Amino acid sequence: MDISRYEDHGQFCSGHAACGGCVEALTMRVILNEIGPDAVGVVAPSCTAVILGGYPTSSARIPFIHGLIETAAAMGTGVKRGLAAQGKGDTTVVCFAGDGGTYDIGIQALSSAAERNEDILYVCFDNEGYMNTGGQKSSSTPHGAATGSTPLGKATVKKNLIEIMAAHRIPYIATASPSHLADLAAKVRKARAIRGMKVLIVVIPCLPGWGVADDSAVRVARLAVESGVFPLLEVEDGVTWRIASDKTRPIDAYLAGQKRYRHLSDGEREALQAEVDAGFARLKALEAINPG
Amino acid sequence: MNKQALSPLWTHLTSEGNRTGTWRAALPRYQDQPSPCLGACPVSGRIATWIGHVEDGDLRAAWEVLSDNNPFPAIAGRICHHPCETACNRAQLDETVSICALERHVGDAALAAGWGFAAGPERGVSVAVIGGGPAGLSAAYQLRRAGIAVTLYEAREALGGLMRYGIPSYRLAREVLEGEIARITAMGIDLRLGAGVEDAAALEALAEAHDAVFLATGASLPKRLPGLDYEAGFVVDSAAFLAAPESEQKAMTGAHVLVIGGGSAAMDVARTARRLGRRVTVMTLEPEGRLPAQQVELEEAAEEGVAFITGAMLKAAEGGETVTIAAVRVTFKPGETRGQFSVNEITDSAFTLACDTIIPAIGQDADLARWGTVLGTDGPVVGRRAGRIRAGGDVASMERFVTHAIGMGKEAAREIIAELAPDAPLSAPLPGPLVEYARINTAYHPGHPRARQPSAPLPKRLESFAEVQQPLPAEAARREAERCFSCGTCIHCDNCYLYCPDMAITRLFPGYEVKTDYCKGCGLCVAECPTGAIHMREDTP
Structure with a gap:
């Protein structure tokens, strides 16, 4: 039996404000424990900020600065440079943001930090929409998914942040999933040891936003990986692609587990399958260009 | 350096003061439940538990769990009709677990090691x-x-x-x-x-x-076939035949043996006669595919050259130089309870058959x-x-x-x-309904084909009465044990602990406890339990 293990050192505390069954809290648990105590965090307004905060309490054992939504990468830059100036250059600086604060509102700061190759670990909890404001679409919302502002399904495709970041030729980009916790922990460990800009994108099936049952977010994330909707991959220096997960099933079960896709016609589902197939084939082609 | 006063802008408390357990409507509960194999097992064996010990390589522990209900694991691992395997949930994923072969693996290890049973303190009864x-x-x-x-x-x-x-x-x-x-x-x-x-x-x-x-x-008491004179020299009682030593079995049988019946005893008679060098025909009332013997016995009998005439009934037998039997084709209808049936003769289907010995093996009363x-x-x-x-x-x-x-x-x-002896310890039966396939999280059970026991090679088989079914090699047995879903049995895999977003599961080594202060009742631990050993219960104060 393949159990996905990681170590918990108590770096993330019970009593946080995440919805029951929220796997954003679960991935924060894995990431914060892997990062350890010698770290400073910054967080953009997001579900993550809600889960971390509730002044005057914090669910994280490391200090976090709560800033504005467009500033996660800029805050991280400043904190890291400040620490370095104090001779604390080994302290990890981690930025937490949602997909709204990453794909949309924070992309200018993120792109600038990436271009300067700042030594920060940027984690995007990607629940594919503005979920803590009631579920509006973001540029991460996938094609066809219904949100509060795209009730008939989003007409355009999900922004390809992985390729945007790869174009910056930063040292490390990875995707991760709450269904593969050991893989997530290993990627955080690997990223911590790399100097320069690291971006980690974690898929977070949102219980109310995606219309998923309270006990099913891990299952839906696993289906996202297995159906090739959200492959587990790593990109080094923007050019070496490694696709670690296989596409082992059609997207039907993945779509069927979510209310945001239930309006789709058979034809629309087939079109989405074709998009997923093409996207996965493109990743395999990128992997083949420069076998690591 | 002076100690600086903490800025009031800094948080100074952790979230642990928030008792998020008050949000909860349901609470997970750890409760082992009977597996379908246990439900089907004639001795109600704790199969999922002992297979878990085989997986861990602890054959002694496996044997102790096994022999709590059955002192004959090496025997049962060879001859049990294993209804457990028919009930196995794994059949719905790929193939049923080779439970019987694993039982033999444990039983053989116990015999080889010479493990023994202890009698309890004398009770004076x-x-x-x-x-x-x-x-x-x-x-x-x-x-x-x-x-x-x-x-x-x-x-x-x-x-x-x-x-x-x-x-x-x-x-x-x-x-x-x-x-x-x-x-x-x-x-x-x-x-x-x-x-x-x-x-x-x-x-x-x-x-x-x-x-x-x-x-x-x-x-x-052997059941009697109408139409057959049991006093005739060419009719041999199957139980007496099987009980006899090899030399007597030879004397009892002629060159061509007709065995009547399709159950295990009939196969035993037929295959024994083949090992004596006899030509053997088996005649059954049941049509092909409905014979009551185990499938493996039927396959091995056919491999060993036993001929089958299915869906046929003996009407009469007449002795002479050779024995001639009169028979007719029939349609077979099983009855309400085991052993009951009705047959209808098919018109114009009568046939005759020559043989030297008839051994009816149609059951005992x-x-x-x-x-x-x-x-x-x-x-x-x-x-x-x-x-x-x-x-x-x-x-x-x-x-x-x-x-x-x-x-x-x-x-x-x-x-x-x-x-x-009401004070003597008795293991309690597991409560609750049998674990259904839907409760197993198959993401943790990758597909893997069932291990098959090797058989002795064919031409050699008929030369002696040595065992046909050979044991699983040790590594194959361990891998086969890994295929077990462990339905309803906590295997202490930590998945519930690892997947809790609220750090609300405490590991007790062994076992787990739910922190009711923090558990929000989401049920992720239940959904990600690979064995279906956790259950959500409505949380009433």
């Missing part, structure tokens, strides 16, 4: 067990474990009953039989071999002399008349009981499976123990 077959020995074993004295009466000169006198050694090696029986007699049993209990009066006398009696004399009115004669009844006398095994059931008899012996012994 005694039970007479009548019949030293699987039911009687199983009961004697359970009673001795509880410290109850046992006097065992066996009509023959050796113990084992059907396992010795009915099952050929190519299915059950004699050293295995001797080894597992010796382990029970070593617990201290007053053995009376060659001492049958003849009639109701003798039975009642034993009931007076002991605190309880367990009657397990089996089914010794219990000799109930012998016990007069002590038990009643209105047919066998499971768990029949009259005062201090309980009956079990074939004398009290129509099931006709060795492991069923072992299970009945165990159940009768448990009843007797509860009555005569």
Whole structure:
């Protein structure tokens, strides 16, 4: 039996404000424990900020600065440079943001930090929409998914942040999933040891936003990986692609587990399958260009 | 450096003061539940538990769990009809787990290591067990474990009953039989071999002399085929044939043996006759695919050159230079209960067949008349009981499976123990309904084909009575154990702990506890449990 293990050192505390069954809290648990105590965090307004905060309490054992939504990468830059100036250059600086604060509102700061190759670990909890404001679409919302502002399904495709970041030729980009916790922990460990800009994108099936049952977010994330909707991959220096997960099933079960896709016609589902197939084939082609 | 006062802008408390458990409507509960294999097992074996020990490489622990319900794992691992495998949830993913082969693996390891059973502290009560077959020995074993004295009466000169006198050694090696029986007699049993209990009066006398009696004399009366003269020289009783030594078996049979019947005993007769160098034809009422023998027995019989005529009924047999039988094709309809059926002759389908010997093997009945009115004669009844006398095994059931008899012996012994030695420890049955396939998270059980036991090569098989089924190699057995879903059994994998977003599971090594202060009742631990051993319950104050 393949159990996905990681170590918990108590770096993330019970009593946080995440919805029951929220796997954003679960991935924060894995990431914060892997990062350890010698770290400073910054967080953009997001579900993550809600889960971390509730002044005057914090669910994280490391200090976090709560800033504005467009500033996660800029805050991280400043904190890291400040620490370095104090001779604390080994302290990890981690930025937490949602997909709204990453794909949309924070992309200018993120792109600038990436271009300067700042030594920060940027984690995007990607629940594919503005979920803590009631579920509006973001540029991460996938094609066809219904949100509060795209009730008939989003007409355009999900922004390809992985390729945007790869174009910056930063040292490390990875995707991760709450269904593969050991893989997530290993990627955080690997990223911590790399100097320069690291971006980690974690898929977070949102219980109310995606219309998923309270006990099913891990299952839906696993289906996202297995159906090739959200492959587990790593990109080094923007050019070496490694696709670690296989596409082992059609997207039907993945779509069927979510209310945001239930309006789709058979034809629309087939079109989405074709998009997923093409996207996965493109990743395999990128992997083949420069076998690591 | 001066200590700086903490800025009021900084948080100074953790979130642990928030009791998020108050959000909850349901609470996870750890509760092992019976697996489908347990539900189907004639001895109610804790299969998921002992297979878990095999997976961990702890065969001693596996054997201890196994032998709690069955003192014959090496025997059952060879000849059990394994309804557990038919019930196995894994069949819905790929293929059923090779439970029977794993049981043999554990049983053989125990015999090789010489592990023994301990008798319980003496309780000063005694039970007479009548019949030293699987039911009687199983009961004697359970009673001795509880410290109850046992006097065992066996009509023959050796113990084992059907396992010795009915099952050929190519299915059950004699050293295995001797080894597992010796382990029970070593617990201290007053053995009376060659001492049958003849009639109701003798039975009642034993009931007076002991605190309880367990009657397990089996089914010794052959069923009779109409249309066949059992006094004719060419008709041989199947039970007598199987019980006879090889030299006598040769003398009993001619060159072409016709075996009547499609059950296990018929296959045993047919394959034994093949090993004597006889040509063998098996004729059954049942059509192909409906024969009651185990599939593996039918396959191996066919491999060994046994010819089958299915869906046919013997009408008459006439002796002479060779024997000529008259038969007719039939359609077969099974009845409501096991052993009942009706047949219809197909018109113009009569045929004849020449052979030298006919061995009907169509089953045996219990000799109930012998016990007069002590038990009643209105047919066998499971768990029949009259005062201090309980009956079990074939004398009290129509099931006709060795492991069923072992299970009945165990159940009768448990009843007797509860009555005569209420302080003796008895393992409690698992509560709750059988675990359904839907409760298994198959993401943790990657597809893997079932391990198959190797068979002895064909031409050699017919040269001796050596065992046909060969053991699983140790590594294959461990890998096969890994295939088990462990339905309803906590395997301490930590998944519930690892997947909790609220750090609300405490590991107790072994086991887990839910922190009710923080558990929000989401059920992720239940959904990600690979074995279905956690359950959500409505959380009422």
